[in-house]
Each structure stands twice: as C-alpha cells, then as structure tokens.
Amino acid sequence: MADSIVIRALDAAEAERRLAELGAILRDAVEGGASVNFLAGFSQDEAEAFWRGQLSGIAEGSRHMLVAEEGDTLVGTVVLTLAPQPNQPHRADVGKMLVLSSHRRRGLGHRLLDAVEALARVQGRTLLMLDTTLGSSGDRLYRSRGWVEYGVVPGHALSTLGVPTATAFFYKEV
Numbered sequence: 001m002a003d004s005i006v007i008r009a010l011d012a013a014e015a016e017r018r019l020a021e022l023g024a025i026l027r028d029a030v031e032g033g034a035s036v037n038f039l040a041g042f043s044q045d046e047a048e049a050f051w052r053g054q055l056s057g058i059a060e061g062s063r064h065m066l067v068a069e070e071g072d073t074l075v076g077t078v079v080l081t082l083a084p085q086p087n088q089p090h091r092a093d094v095g096k097m098l099v100l101s102s103h104r105r106r107g108l109g110h111r112l113l114d115a116v117e118a119l120a121r122v123q124g125r126t127l128l129m130l131d132t133t134l135g136s137s138g139d140r141l142y143r144s145r146g147w148v149e150y151g152v153v154p155g156h157a158l159s160t161l162g163v164p165t166a167t168a169f170f171y172k173e174v
C-alpha cells in the first residue's frame, strides 16, 4: 500500500551505502524504456556510477535527494538541484523522478513531486524546471500537478532504443 511508504530525504552517506538500490531503480526505469539520459543495455555498474556522481553535490548542499521507502527498501527517487548561477538564487531543477515499475500507479509519483516542491520552497527556490519525453508517464504527472509546458523540442533526445524523440520542457512557480 502506498500509505505504508515513507517519503524522506537521503543524505550523502546513506546514499553512498545504498548505491546498489538506487542503481536498481534507475536501471529498472531504463529497462522499462524511460528516457532518463541513458540507453538500453545500461548496466548496474553504470547506474551506480551515475548516483555516485551525485554524492558530492548532496554532501555540499547544492543537491537534495528524496526517496520513497517501503520498509527498508527504496522504491522511488527524486532529485532537486539548486541553480548555481548567482542571478538565479530562486531557481532549481527537478530530476530523476523515478518509481520502481512494480510500485507505479499508486500515487507515489504525485507524493514525490509534492515533497520535492515543498523542499524547494524550504530552500527558497520558487521557480522549478524540468523536462521529460513528450507524452510519457512523467509528462502526464507534471501536467496534472500544474507544471506549465513552455516548449517542445522535436528529436531532442534518443529513446532507450535510439529513436529520436521530442522533449517537453516545463516550469512551475511554487
């Protein structure tokens, strides 16, 4: 049940200890065909390397990670990256919104998105941006939560199978 699943922050030390689980969530998304920067054939090692690359930002506070946890198992992630530009102290990017395929369509995506928006407000970041494949599950999620599409770029990214796909770009003031 989604209600028994907790949404909480993960610090860098715990994220490092749980790289295998985080990697498994990312690999599950790519294997399911989600366009989240990687191509089919993505390995567990590559997935863990991606998350390892996020750790220093989390440790220094320029990046924040939220997870969905069922019992002692991670089942979802979302990352808030604070814009580093001195003239954009109010902006942040949302990324790696991932729910294990076994746990989708139970409201976890909505909960993670609400939580990351609340976290952004706490961080003083009131303008959020993200992008996703046009027509994807993420696209529907963001539209349903009041995100505003400000453009679509045809052929912006390859699908996991290497086919050019359109990306929709969104912002939200929170």
Ligand SMILES: CC(C)(COP(=O)(O)OP(=O)(O)OC[C@H]1O[C@@H](n2cnc3c(N)ncnc32)[C@H](O)[C@@H]1OP(=O)(O)O)[C@@H](O)C(=O)NCCC(=O)NCCS
Pocket (backbone or CB within 6 Å): 029, 034, 035, 036, 095, 096, 097, 098, 099, 100, 103, 104, 105, 106, 107, 108, 109, 110, 111, 131, 132, 133, 136, 137, 138, 139, 140, 141, 144
């Ligand atoms: C996008 C993603 C995070 C959404 O996660 P999720 O947990 O399935 O999201 P939710 O359950 O909150 O909502 C998804 C759908 O389930 C529906 N839903 C929510 N609770 C439900 C329930 N109890 N019963 C039936 N349907 C339900 C929602 O209405 C929504 O429907 P829609 O897609 O037709 O609009 C997930 O699909 C995912 O990880 N996709 C792969 C990675 C990806 O593409 N991420 C976005 C990249 S930016």
